[in-house]
Amino acid sequence: MAEISHLRTVTGNRAFQQMLAASQSEHLIQLTKAYPSSDLVWTPDVHKTFRDVSRKAGPELFEYTSSAGSLDLRRAILVYVSAQGMEATTDEIIITSGAQQGLDIVTRTLMRAGDKIIMERPTYFGMLDLLRSSGIQPVTVEMLNDGVSPEALEEAIVTHGPKAFYTMPTFHNPAGVTQSLERRRQVVEICARYNLPIIEDDYAPELRFSGEPLPTLWSLAREEGNSCSVFYVRGFSKTYLPGVRLGFVLVPRSEYENVLSSRSLSTLHSSNLVQLFGVAYFKSEVWLSVRDQLVKTYSKRQSALVKSLKSNLPRTARILAPDGGLNVWLHLPDEIDATEMFYTAIRNGVSYFAGELFFADKPALNTMRVSFGALSEAEIPDAAARLGATVSQQMGEKAPSVTMVL
Numbered sequence: 001m002a003e004i005s006h007l008r009t010v011t012g013n014r015a016f017q018q019m020l021a022a023s024q025s026e027h028l029i030q031l032t033k034a035y036p037s038s039d040l041v042w043t044p045d046v047h048k049t050f051r052d053v054s055r056k057a058g059p060e061l062f063e064y065t066s067s068a069g070s071l072d073l074r075r076a077i078l079v080y081v082s083a084q085g086m087e088a089t090t091d092e093i094i095i096t097s098g099a100q101q102g103l104d105i106v107t108r109t110l111m112r113a114g115d116k117i118i119m120e121r122p123t124y125f126g127m128l129d130l131l132r133s134s135g136i137q138p139v140t141v142e143m144l145n146d147g148v149s150p151e152a153l154e155e156a157i158v159t160h161g162p163k164a165f166y167t168m169p170t171f172h173n174p175a176g177v178t179q180s181l182e183r184r185r186q187v188v189e190i191c192a193r194y195n196l197p198i199i200e201d202d203y204a205p206e207l208r209f210s211g212e213p214l215p216t217l218w219s220l221a222r223e224e225g226n227s228c229s230v231f232y233v234r235g236f237s238k239t240y241l242p243g244v245r246l247g248f249v250l251v252p253r254s255e256y257e258n259v260l261s262s263r264s265l266s267t268l269h270s271s272n273l274v275q276l277f278g279v280a281y282f283k284s285e286v287w288l289s290v291r292d293q294l295v296k297t298y299s300k301r302q303s304a305l306v307k308s309l310k311s312n313l314p315r316t317a318r319i320l321a322p323d324g325g326l327n328v329w330l331h332l333p334d335e336i337d338a339t340e341m342f343y344t345a346i347r348n349g350v351s352y353f354a355g356e357l358f359f360a361d362k363p364a365l366n367t368m369r370v371s372f373g374a375l376s377e378a379e380i381p382d383a384a385a386r387l388g389a390t391v392s393q394q395m396g397e398k399a400p401s402v403t404m405v406l
Contacts, residue, residue, distance in 0.1 A: 023351035033374035069095025099235025122358035147179030176322030192228035312388025350386035
């Protein structure tokens with residue numbers, strides 16, 4: 001009980017770090033890693049690309065470069081952006097050390113302490129931590145099955161006078177919701193009408209297992225006659241390059257210099273070695289073969305996990321499996337508190353992130369995010385069995401025996 005109380009006395013990043021630290025035992029099956037396994041992305045072609053870059057690199061590695069990122073990398077990113085059906089120019093791209101830095105510099109540009117921002121409920125806890133540390137007040141709106149309610153969004157804008165709307169329209173983390181095309185158009189139209197900037201966090205659009213790709217808010221905002229400002233934030237840690245810390249932001253030209261100034265205050269520029277590798281990686285189109293392998297592998301693993309969870313969790317549990325990404329959002333029976341249950345799960349040999357972490361207000365305590373980035377196919381049945389046994393124990397039911405981790 002002391003463990004539970006201690007978790008409840010901390011919030012945000014500290015609670016996340018404590019759950020993460022408790023998940024590191026080699027005896028645990030980790031349902032916490034929302035990024036691909038390194039053995040799937042470190043292919044022979046990727047290895048060769050990195051080796052070639054390291055061998056050919058010279059004194060330029062030790063030179064300072066532009067805060068916007070090297071021109072070669074921005075040109076290479078344009079190839080990637082074009083493959084996603086988006087249009088941009090090198091003068092709209094700022095290279096970042098991952099998506100988190102992208103969110104930081106855009107937030108730093110658009111808002112100050114005391115300002116308000118609209119966001120979905122639940123939402124990405126990394127953004128919540130950023131807002132807390134900056135003194136920015138989140139205003140949350142509930143999501144429907146196809147995205148945020150346009151009526152709720154407009155009411156929040158009128159009532160609270162926010163400075164931006166933060167959204168994850170594709171494979172929402174953690175809830176898995178993908179905004180429909182109609183919903184996307186409504187969001188862009190409403191935000192344009194109120195001159196409200198959108199921060200679009202597009203964390204893993206290529207990891208699509210079903211359904212058709214949808215245009216980004218960035219693309220919809222550039223349609224003829226549309227005046228909506230969208231800041232498109234993208235990192236590659238959840239897809240191609242976990243641990244490398246490389247990303248970019250697409251910025252409206254009217255705000256480019258302001259965001260660039262914020263970026264230079266964060267760090268002057270990204271690692272030259274990482275940028276050189278990024279150029280070679282995207283120019284050679286190595287990423288296309290990596291993408292195809294990731295989609296093939298994780299589509300199977302998501303299906304296997306959902307099937308196993310359905311077999312092991314109570315019938316009243318709701319399992320929200322998205323069209324892509326590496327997360328599954330669970331609504332457990334109402335009497336379950338996922339934070340209180342956390343250390344029981346650890347002792348039963350499985351870890352997860354309690355849903356409470358993803359709420360700025362009105363937390364649904366019976367929710368949790370389970371991620372399958374680190375799971376092998378062989379581990380999936382055992383992971384679901386351990387989680388199901390933990391839920392049964394919490395509900396006071398007789399649970400099947402599980403491997404106890406002491």
